[in-house]
Amino acid sequence: MKERKAVTWFTELGLSSVEFYRLVTGEDPPKSGLQILSLGAGLQSSVIGLMACHGEIEKPHAAIFADPQWESAATYEWLTVLDEILLKHGIPLIVVSIGSLPGALVSSARAERERRAQEGRGEDVTTERVWAAPPPLYTVSLRERGCKWPKQIEGQLTLLDVPAADAADDSGDPNGKIRKPMMIDVLGTLGRNCTRTYKIEPIQRAALQLMGFKRASPRRPVTQLLGITTDEAGRMRKPKSKAWINSYPLIDKGMSRGDCAAWLDHHGYKPIPKSSCLGCPFKSNRSLAEDRREDPEAFEATCQVDDEIREGIAGTKAQGLYLHRSARPLRDVYLDDNNESLFDIDCQGVCGV
Numbered sequence: 001m002k003e004r005k006a007v008t009w010f011t012e013l014g015l016s017s018v019e020f021y022r023l024v025t026g027e028d029p030p031k032s033g034l035q036i037l038s039l040g041a042g043l044q045s046s047v048i049g050l051m052a053c054h055g056e057i058e059k060p061h062a063a064i065f066a067d068p069q070w071e072s073a074a075t076y077e078w079l080t081v082l083d084e085i086l087l088k089h090g091i092p093l094i095v096v097s098i099g100s101l102p103g104a105l106v107s108s109a110r111a112e113r114e115r116r117a118q119e120g121r122g123e124d125v126t127t128e129r130v131w132a133a134p135p136p137l138y139t140v141s142l143r144e145r146g147c148k149w150p151k152q153i154e155g156q157l158t159l160l161d162v163p164a165a166d167a168a169d170d171s172g173d174p175n176g177k178i179r180k181p182m183m184i185d186v187l188g189t190l191g192r193n194c195t196r197t198y199k200i201e202p203i204q205r206a207a208l209q210l211m212g213f214k215r216a217s218p219r220r221p222v223t224q225l226l227g228i229t230t231d232e233a234g235r236m237r238k239p240k241s242k243a244w245i246n247s248y249p250l251i252d253k254g255m256s257r258g259d260c261a262a263w264l265d266h267h268g269y270k271p272i273p274k275s276s277c278l279g280c281p282f283k284s285n286r287s288l289a290e291d292r293r294e295d296p297e298a299f300e301a302t303c304q305v306d307d308e309i310r311e312g313i314a315g316t317k318a319q320g321l322y323l324h325r326s327a328r329p330l331r332d333v334y335l336d337d338n339n340e341s342l343f344d345i346d347c348q349g350v351c352g353v
């Protein structure tokens with residue numbers, strides 16, 4: 001898979017975060033009272049950074065972006081623009097990454113296939129498991145297979161069940177080229193580990209590193225500015241530990257997503273591309289169709305990740321993993337209808353929605 005990565009001054013210079021902070025601000029990072037912008041690089045968190053540059057909110061000490069290496073080219077381009085703007089206003093943009101999320105899924109799936117092949121041939125299993133922190137991948141027919149581990153979301157997401165009677169009439173493709181939806185007995189998802197592993201924890205570790213500590217402590221709490229707007233206030237969360245304080249500047253200002261777009265326009269900025277992993281299972285069909293139109297090569301690479309995970313990844317007993325909620329191969333899904341993004345279910349504002 002072609003490598004995708006954020007390229008910013010921080011990544012280019014090869015300095016430690018503390019050295020970079022000193023270079024940009026001329027000071028040492030604070031040992032307490034650190035305020036960071038938890039940057040998802042989508043509309044809301046970017047607007048927080050820009051409002052800080054315009055003096056409309058207090059400047060955070062730094063912006064931190066955790067790169068799952070699966071963002072769109074447009075988001076990576078926007079990051080380089082935002083990097084320059086923040087830099088001019090003395091806000092260092094620090095990029096951290098624990099590696100490629102799609103790369104980890106593929107490695108895990110390949111190792112799992114090899115392990116099963118070895119088992120099938122009656123050989124000793126010598127292939128190591130490769131653990132991945134998966135997104136909430138969709139899986140089907142779990143009850144029949146007796147798999148207890150994946151979280152059942154029946155009821156919560158009943159729209160995902162495709163009743164057999166409707167399936168034949170409602171495929172939606174005027175040309176009749178697509179496959180009919182599968183008949184699904186029970187549809188579920190794997191637990192969602194990606195956000196914590198690829199976003200939340202790397203950002204928190206980077207904040208602690210800036211201060212020079214390994215562990216968070218309520219004696220020196222870190223404030224995280226999170227990009228959540230009034231129309232999605234349900235995503236606000238109280239941190240589990242008193243070592244972290246969540247701050248919601250856009251909520252404090254009574255701003256909705258539409259207000260953020262209007263703010264950008266008023267200040268002469270172009271619209272900010274939507275940010276989230278290219279293969280995020282929460283994406284709407286519209287968003288996936290946009291990805292396919294804007295960057296067919298990247299969309300095909302995502303389809304290949306979807307193909308690779310089909311038979312499972314490490315730790316999954318379930319067969320049939322899918323990136324798309326229809327539980328069909330992504331490249332076969334008819335994307336020109338619309339459905340809602342599922343980010344509203346549980347996103348803490350760090351996935352750039």
Ligand code: SF4
Nearest residue numbers: 135194276277280351
């Ligand atoms: S955008 Fe989606 S796949 Fe990426 S880290 Fe967030 S929830 Fe996971």
